[in-house]
Amino acid sequence: MSVRGAKLSMTGNADQFKNAFREEGREVLVDLESALLELNESRGDLELVGRVFRALHTIKGSGSMFGFEELAAFTHNLETAFDEVRNGRLQIGSELIDLTLSALDQIRAMLEEGAAGAAEADPAACAEILANVRRLSGKPERQPVKEKAALSIADAETPSGAPKGEMREWAIHFAPGPDFMLNGANPLMQLRELRQLGELSVTPSMAAVPPLSELDPERCYVSWEMRLETRAERDAICDVFIFVEDSCEWLIQPASNVASNSAGTAPACAADLTATALEEKRVNVGRRATDKPDNASSLRVPAAKLDQFVDLVGEMVTVQARLSELAARRDDPEVTEVSEEIERLTSALRENSMNIRMTPIRATFEKFRRLVHDLARDLGKDVELTIEGAETELDKTVIDQLGDPLMHLIRNSMDHGIEPRAVRAADGKRPTATIHLSARHSGASVLIGVSDDGGGIDAEAVRSRAIEKGLVAAGDPLTEAEIFALLFEPGFSTAKQVTDVSGRGVGMDVVRQKVESLRGSIEVTSKPGAGTSVILRLPLTLAIIDGLLVSVGDACFVLPLANTLECIELTREDRKRANGRQLANVRGELVPYISLRQYFNIRTEPPPIEQIMFVETEQGRFGFVVDRVLGDCQTVIKNLGRFYRHVQVVSGATILGNGTVALILDPERLVHEAVRAIVHGPRGRPVAEAGNTGRSKGRQVIAA
Amino acid sequence: MGITLDKTDKGAAMALAGTIDIACAAELKTLLLEALNSGTEVIISLADAADLDVTAFQLLWAAERQARQSGVEFTFSGQAPEPISTALAEAGFQQFSTSVHAG
Numbered sequence: 002m003s004v005r006g007a008k009l010s011m012t013g014n015a016d017q018f019k020n021a022f023r024e025e026g027r028e029v030l031v032d033l034e035s036a037l038l039e040l041n042e043s044r045g046d047l048e049l050v051g052r053v054f055r056a057l058h059t060i061k062g063s064g065s066m067f068g069f070e071e072l073a074a075f076t077h078n079l080e081t082a083f084d085e086v087r088n089g090r091l092q093i094g095s096e097l098i099d100l101t102l103s104a105l106d107q108i109r110a111m112l113e114e115g116a117a118g119a120a121e122a123d124p125a126a127c128a129e130i131l132a133n134v135r136r137l138s139g140k141p142e143r144q145p146v147k148e149k150a151a152l153s154i155a156d157a158e159t160p161s162g163a164p165k166g167e168m169r170e171w172a173i174h175f176a177p178g179p180d181f182m183l184n185g186a187n188p189l190m191q192l193r194e195l196r197q198l199g200e201l202s203v204t205p206s207m208a209a210v211p212p213l214s215e216l217d218p219e220r221c222y223v224s225w226e227m228r229l230e231t232r233a234e235r236d237a238i239c240d241v242f243i244f245v246e247d248s249c250e251w252l253i254q255p256a257s258n259v260a261s262n263s264a265g266t267a268p269a270c271a272a273d274l275t276a277t278a279l280e281e282k283r284v285n286v287g288r289r290a291t292d293k294p295d296n297a298s299s300l301r302v303p304a305a306k307l308d309q310f311v312d313l314v315g316e317m318v319t320v321q322a323r324l325s326e327l328a329a330r331r332d333d334p335e336v337t338e339v340s341e342e343i344e345r346l347t348s349a350l351r352e353n354s355m356n357i358r359m360t361p362i363r364a365t366f367e368k369f370r371r372l373v374h375d376l377a378r379d380l381g382k383d384v385e386l387t388i389e390g391a392e393t394e395l396d397k398t399v400i401d402q403l404g405d406p407l408m409h410l411i412r413n414s415m416d417h418g419i420e421p422r423a424v425r426a427a428d429g430k431r432p433t434a435t436i437h438l439s440a441r442h443s444g445a446s447v448l449i450g451v452s453d454d455g456g457g458i459d460a461e462a463v464r465s466r467a468i469e470k471g472l473v474a475a476g477d478p479l480t481e482a483e484i485f486a487l488l489f490e491p492g493f494s495t496a497k498q499v500t501d502v503s504g505r506g507v508g509m510d511v512v513r514q515k516v517e518s519l520r521g522s523i524e525v526t527s528k529p530g531a532g533t534s535v536i537l538r539l540p541l542t543l544a545i546i547d548g549l550l551v552s553v554g555d556a557c558f559v560l561p562l563a564n565t566l567e568c569i570e571l572t573r574e575d576r577k578r579a580n581g582r583q584l585a586n587v588r589g590e591l592v593p594y595i596s597l598r599q600y601f602n603i604r605t606e607p608p609p610i611e612q613i614m615f616v617e618t619e620q621g622r623f624g625f626v627v628d629r630v631l632g633d634c635q636t637v638i639k640n641l642g643r644f645y646r647h648v649q650v651v652s653g654a655t656i657l658g659n660g661t662v663a664l665i666l667d668p669e670r671l672v673h674e675a676v677r678a679i680v681h682g683p684r685g686r687p688v689a690e691a692g693n694t695g696r697s698k699g700r701q702v703i704a705a
Numbered sequence: 706m707g708i709t710l711d712k713t714d715k716g717a718a719m720a721l722a723g724t725i726d727i728a729c730a731a732e733l734k735t736l737l738l739e740a741l742n743s744g745t746e747v748i749i750s751l752a753d754a755a756d757l758d759v760t761a762f763q764l765l766w767a768a769e770r771q772a773r774q775s776g777v778e779f780t781f782s783g784q785a786p787e788p789i790s791t792a793l794a795e796a797g798f799q800q801f802s803t804s805v806h807a808g
Contacts, residue, residue: 182758196795202797210767213771218734218760219760223762223763
């Protein structure tokens, strides 16, 4: 029987469909992986077993539909095993989970086959996995593994084998939607799968088929009323429709509900079906709601299109700023009115476009379940991963770049943080260690936390290592936070041994670089014996920020509003009183400041009264002296281009309403650099008096 | 794979070869309309067809209905290959499949 003949043969569109399937498949695999790992922790959870089974079923079904026969055949065997689990004939054990996880890697490879740079599936490994799966599920080798061409879903044994339940008759209504065929699905597949469950009688309804001339040739007008006599459970019947459920209507109900005549061959009575349709519809919808909470009305858009959209909105914000300025100059009420309206709309547009880019961090977090599981096995430690705040939303660009730093942090925690079993036992700790991933909003930032309940960081060891490496001087007074910051210095590692996992001192440095390139910061806290917590503070978005516009001479600068605290005046008298020291007295506290005029070497006379804009940085409070504070502005961040990529104190530029360019300052970096320039001599030698001039920790420069 | 349409004395003879599915559904529709407008008899041959999908079924079904309504004789010639009659039976188009077999 030619199942695959009926699969997609629209050669022109085949690649497109394959890509669509790959994309969907990747998502399903992520879900499958996290379901498997959760299942590993709560083995009796039938819901999770169901989730695994459905994911496998979807991959198998869609795979065979889109021409991934090898993948479908391979997955079929796993599906069979999980069907056994579902029916209570097979126990979930570590072996099955590990096998399925490695099978998952092979499926992933098969999925990406043909894509550039993809790893190829290893047939030998596949065969071994299958042999083991079969041994576990007690299914003798019915399907030769290697003969991929010989395998087809229709010929394969029924997933439910010989269902053990009571023989029942079901009435099934199945109406493919308008796009059903266009999506590459084939209704005959569903009929065939149903037929595998038991005795099926089929009555097609051609009522919806329009006259030939009006018929849309690519649309499916036929619907089916069916009677199925089977021992299979309702779930097994539902599974047939899993991967087409969004593009068709289907109802499954006991035949006795539909019509009193139990003759299986009698055509389903349309009137009866409608009578109970409402009730059943609810069941159907309810089931879907639990299966796929947010899939129904979402749209898949390529990220590049979205970036383009946000770029355009950015341009719009810039032009709108010009319009506002123009309107203010013209003093024409009509122009002002239009300008204000546009301002309102642009601001709403900006917010909306930013929202579109916001995605929950869940997928990134879930990805690490596998890493933790595999590492725990390799390191011989028992570790569980707990996740909090997975629904927290962040800019897609930020999320995309978070994977690496988080991976390094987790690896580091697993390798160095969490103690070996014996040590934990000796310390009276729970044998299973915990790594906790968390995310939450805090103002315009998101805090991403990686914490463990391991041994904590030995601050003294870090310190002596830093001295040994020449990163700090032996006598430097360092706070704990400053010591921990040293961990992120290039080449720093306290590990006595370099392991596969970490210890080369590369990872942590990468974490800092990445986080800083995202305009974020890192905070480490640790308690000896109780564990370590690393918090990454990241901006919500990278494309547009709220800034404060300041000017020095003719130049304009933008300070991120999130960092700014307050503003005070600085008169010439104040300067004189300070005796050349750049310290301002803020309600009794001395706060250092940096003159932007000096720093950027702007050769104009300062006004008699300057302004000090205070900002909060990792190194404490600092002031920037500017001529004037012009007000707040919504700023679209433009890249400066590669010539300026080494200029770190500037995070980008923006175009102002009057058409001039303003540099967006990075307060963290600026303070870092300015302090280094002041504290260190020409080539990094600390100036003697630096280090303890006041209460502010800002001057105690570490990690330079 | 392909659909050929030949004019006959009384109308048209159409031969479906290979896989006839959604990819050539639009072509099938155009040719069926042309065949129906060409005379009083349309003969369809499925002898060389390898597979038909639902879009093809419903086009043939609609064409047959239109032929009946407009007094055109619509018949299938020769034996349909086994996969096609199986697929027809599976989809519940038994009537259809008998007419195909009877052809």
